[in-house]
Amino acid sequence: MAAPGEGPAHPHARIAPVDLAARVDEALHVQAAAFGLGQDEIDVRRHIVLRHLEHPEARALGALAPDGRLVGFVYGLPNDRVQWWSTVVEPCLRATGSDGWLDDSFVITELHVHPDHQRRGLGRTLITAITDAVDQPRSILSAIDKDSPARALYRSLGYRDLARQVVFPSAAQPYAVMGAPLPLLR
Numbered sequence: 001m002a003a004p005g006e007g008p009a010h011p012h013a014r015i016a017p018v019d020l021a022a023r024v025d026e027a028l029h030v031q032a033a034a035f036g037l038g039q040d041e042i043d044v045r046r047h048i049v050l051r052h053l054e055h056p057e058a059r060a061l062g063a064l065a066p067d068g069r070l071v072g073f074v075y076g077l078p079n080d081r082v083q084w085w086s087t088v089v090e091p092c093l094r095a096t097g098s099d100g101w102l103d104d105s106f107v108i109t110e111l112h113v114h115p116d117h118q119r120r121g122l123g124r125t126l127i128t129a130i131t132d133a134v135d136q137p138r139s140i141l142s143a144i145d146k147d148s149p150a151r152a153l154y155r156s157l158g159y160r161d162l163a164r165q166v167v168f169p170s171a172a173q174p175y176a177v178m179g180a181p182l183p184l185l186r
Contacts, residue, residue, distance in 0.1 A: 010063070010121065010122065010125050011120075012063075012117065012120045012121075012122060013063040013064055013065055013066075013071055013072065013117065013120075013122055014063070014064045014066075015061055015062070015063055015064075015122075015125050015126060015129055016061065016062060016064060017059075017060065017061055017062075018060050018061065018062035018064075018070065018073065019060075020049070020053055020060035020062070020073060020075055021049075021050055021053045023062070023070055024046055024049055024050060024053075025046070026069070026070045027049065027062075027070060027073050027110075027112075028042045028045060028046055028049070030070060030071065030072060030073060030112050030113070030114045031045070031110065031112045033114050033115055033116075034112040034113060034114060034115060034118075035112065049075075049110070052075065052077060052109055053075065055077045057077055057078050058075060058076070058077040059075060059076060059077070059130055059133065059134070060073065060074070060075035060130075061073065061074050061075075061126050061129055061130050063113065063117070063122045063125070063126060065117075071113065071114045071116070071117040071122070072112060072113035072114060072117060072122045072123065072126055073110070073111075073112060073126070074108060074110065074111040074112075074123075074126040074127055074129075074130050075109050075110055075130075076106055076107050076108045076109045076110075076130060076139075076141075077106070077107060077109065078105070078106055078107070078134075078136060079102055079103070079104075079105045079106070079107045079136075079140060081102050081103075083107075085107065085109075085142070086102050088166070088168055088169075089102075089142065089163065089166055089177050090102060092163035092165075092166045092177065093162055093163050093177060095163070096162060096163050098162040098163060098177075098179070101138065101140050101162055101177075101179045102140070104136050104137060104138070105136055105138045105139060105140045105179070106131060106134040106136040106138070106139045106140075106182070107139070107140055107141065108127060108130070108131075108139060108140070108141035109141075111123055111126060111127055111141075111150075113126075118149070119149070123150070123153055124153060124156075124157070127153075127157065127184065128157065128183075128184050128186070131182050131183065131184055132182075132183055132184075134182070136182065137181065137182055138179055138180060138181050138182055139159075139179065139180050139182055139184070140162070140177060140178065140179045141154065141159070141177070141178055141179075142166065142168075142175040142176065142177050142178070143175060143176055143178060144173050144174075144175055144176075145164050145165055145166070145173065145174045145175050145176040146173070151176070151178075154178050154180075156185065157180060157184040157185050158180040158181065158184050158185040159178040159179060159180040159184075160178060160179065160180070161176050161177075161178055162176075162177045162178060162179045163176065163177045164176045164177075
């Protein structure tokens with residue numbers, strides 16, 4: 001579940017592998033603060049995160065404050081076309097001629113930094129550290145389809161839009177699916 005070894009040095013937090021399943025409630029607190037989630041959404045996401053982390057190739061890194069609190073995290077796994085996310089995005093990617101990105105890709109499932117710790121490079125450090133440790137030649141992710149600091153970060157790392165206006169069941173806003181060759185740009 002965790003990437004091997006210590007992560008890269010960062011001036012505001014220690015980046016390291018974490019047992020995200022053991023810290024799922026702490027991670028969801030970070031996600032809720034970053035994404036504005038209510039308790040009902042947190043309860044649903046808890047089961048989803050735990051299910052993802054059962055995958056034998058799932059990896060997770062945390063950004064740990066000096067006091068040990070989790071202030072950011074990233075996790076992902078190799079993509080599999082039978083996974084729910086892939087079944088939702090595949091028709092949209094096929095429509096743009098980009099469905100090949102679903103093969104031999106590492107999916108960034110979640111990347112969140114607590115608002116009190118954003119704009120310090122933690123998200124960049126987390127995503128580059130996790131993707132540097134995988135064997136796949138590319139990475140894919142989905143992000144809310146609007147101009148945002150997250151989308152700007154992904155673009156600066158080499159991610160480009162593969163499909164836009166992707167609608168996930170029960171999501172309030174459409175998403176963009178983005179992909180980048182690995183290693184990510186620095």
